[in-house]
Amino acid sequence: MNPAEDYIYKAPEPFNHIMMDLHVFISSNFPDAVLKYKWSLPFYYxxxxxxxxxxxxxxKYVDLGLAYGSELSNKxxxxxxxxxxxxxxxLRYFSMDDMDNKVLLETLIELQNLRLNR
Structure with a gap:
């Protein structure tokens, strides 16, 4: 297991479940995104x-940090x-109930388009 995955899987409850779901979601929906360990955090590139x-x-929460997120529409x-x-x-997740896959997917697609078209 690489250090980024280690960080996710060894996080305390309930955060590791939220982070595992985010990891699976990002990996499944953005297969070209590469997981690296940067600044002691799991980063996708x-x-x-x-x-x-x-x-x-x-x-108190899991933070899904979005590079250049200030340029997103925040619809x-x-x-x-x-x-x-x-x-x-x-995007912040205090529990599994906070996860809205539609919001997550639309936000990440917008971010991907923004980052690839700079």
Whole structure:
């Protein structure tokens, strides 16, 4: 197992379940996204070196960080800036019930198009 997968699987409950679902979702829907371990976090990259998103757990939630998320439309009003971030936005999951696959897929497709067409 690589360090990125290790981070996901060894996270405390209930975060590891949320992160595993996100990992499976991203891997299934974006098969070209490559999982790497960068800045001590699981990061997904497009075309080898284009930052896409990362998974992190905090004290109370899982953070799906979106590179250049500030440029997304936020049509579902779910993106969070937080912590003085200028470009990064995230989708936050406090429990499995917070996961909305439609919002997740539409957000990641928009992000993929943004990142690949820069």
């Amino acid at each position: 497009l075309k080898g070196n284009i930052m896409f998103c990362y998974i992190n757990f905090r004290k 579902h009003n779910k993106l969070v800036a937080g912590e003085g971030r200028k470009r990064m936005r995230s």
